[in-house]
Amino acid sequence: MTAPRPAAPSIERSLTLHLRGDWGMANLHRVCGWIAQELTDRTEPGSRIAIWNGRGFADSVRAAGHRLVDVALATPAAFAAAAIDGRGIYGVEYFPQLRALGVVPQRDRLVVGVHRSLGIKTFAELRERAPRLTVATGKLDGINHVGLAARALLDRAGVDIAGWGGGYLDDERPAEAFEHIASGRANAIVQEAVMLPQWQRFGGDLHFLEVEPDVLAALEAEFGWPAATVEEGYFPGAPAFRTLDFSDFLLCTTTELPDDVAYAIAWILGETRLLLEQQYRHLTPERSPVTYPLDPVAMGRTPIPLHDGAARYYNALPDHESGATTGDYA
Template sequence: MSEAPVLGRPITLHFRGDWGQANIHRMCGWIAQEIGDRAPEGSRFAIWSGRGGLDQIEALRGGAVDIAIATPTAAMRMLHRAGNAKGIASLGVVGQRDRLVVAVDAALPVNTVADLGAIADQLTVATSPDDGVNLIGFAAHKALRLAGVDPDKLTFRYDERPFPAVARFAAGEANVLIHEAVMTPAWQRIDRVRPVNYLPWGDEVLRSFAAQGWPDAVVEAGYLPGLHDDLRTLDFSDFAVLCREDLEDDVAALATWCMVMTRRALEAQYAHLPADHSPVTYPLVPADMARTPLPLHPASARMYEALGNNELVDGAPIWK
């Protein structure tokens, strides 16, 4: 099925992205434009700013939006296993290779995250808040508790997004960093004012997360400044493209067709970056896109099966 499905009526679709300047907003724009190119005149598309966390689920459930994107997929899988994603389906996954990493001032007398508990009064931790929405903050605080470190005894400097926190740590304003987006240039500068070390979460933390559907992953030696050995840590990869289960079949099918068949239009926006340091994995592989943390919308599942290995639609991508 190389030809796009045809919508027989104008549609209005509401998407929910990120704060506005990051990858999720870009993906929403990509999907919205590609659907719009294949929808009748009078169709309208809006992208609402969001936070990329649990707010996306609530916006879908409340009917505020039709399609939302959240990261990491591990958190969505955890929600699904806990029965907290009822009524939500997937349209696919956009790949991203990311990790939740703990970096510390090398002068601290610690070798694991558990060791932080003994010097809690000496620590300023840069991370995100555990506020019921931010999944970085959720994972960081949950993992600290599982490691035996009481967050109430720590001093935190909270930021919603990774980059203020990474900059704070790099400037020496915090001596512990717990964050993601490890493929970005900011992480390559975290040893700017002093040497840094990286701490493993420990087997018990990783086992507990894995039991709830959240896997671990490795950051290879040399990938980050001062990382001399492979670091086993929590996975923080991939973007889940989500919808409600009641999204119209023809819209779900067209959205999926656009994601698969026009994926070069998204990849081209990241091709100037080395593949292992790109915030979107390229090339995108349809079989991987179809491996979703929540069940695929039935029309989406049928579309993945129908497309198989069809030749892509070029469409003259803007950034190619």
């Protein structure tokens, strides 16, 4: 006998909500558009939902925490956990009232690559030879999670970019870093978005360095950043290696969001997921910016506490949904 589905929401009032996504043309904005459409359909006429652009990093976490918006999307999901108890960049300003509505699964990694011409395959060799590196990565501005994680990883791995005579090329989005590598302006890269096709074009020119276990353990202990595996052959000619997990889009809110709205958004994530999935099915799951098939049970596993309203939806689910796995694809 099929288990009953969680009850569909019906909000008998008009809503005015503010959502925050990404720069405007990437995946977080697409998720916001999906939620805005489906939520409006389940409220009284006159509802208005605005989508504000942002960067999708610590700015989203802070925007939700300060209630500048009602819901904000941030990636990677695990990086928001530090905002609950004031670790890392949230040491001065943290948000114990922060809550999650769910995650949109997106299997991603932060990887470290150095040009093959340097002949360096491990961090031990990198420290021994101390080459002059020009590293393409994210901005170090207290907001960009790529720039933050890149510096933290390299520092704990004993890599002294400036001391070895090198420097950084800091940019906001991965595409800009890709161009630095492709053009030869950079001979090393620390970046995410590993599913994008640019990696397949220049990845064969790089050695991808496995992050040492003690470094991964230190990053998890200090910041709550988990590790993950990139499987053999995911990049051209590359062996399997361990590195930082950079997965999942987290929907952040606070305890102030009404319970029925939180429930409705969680229900939309789980019960109308095919509307989002179909926008990515021209890509294989392991090369898609959203890792489908979406599993509602997995979507309720969040690195910060669930909002009570959202928890009501996930707690009503059967133990197994779509059959999707949450293990490493890469």
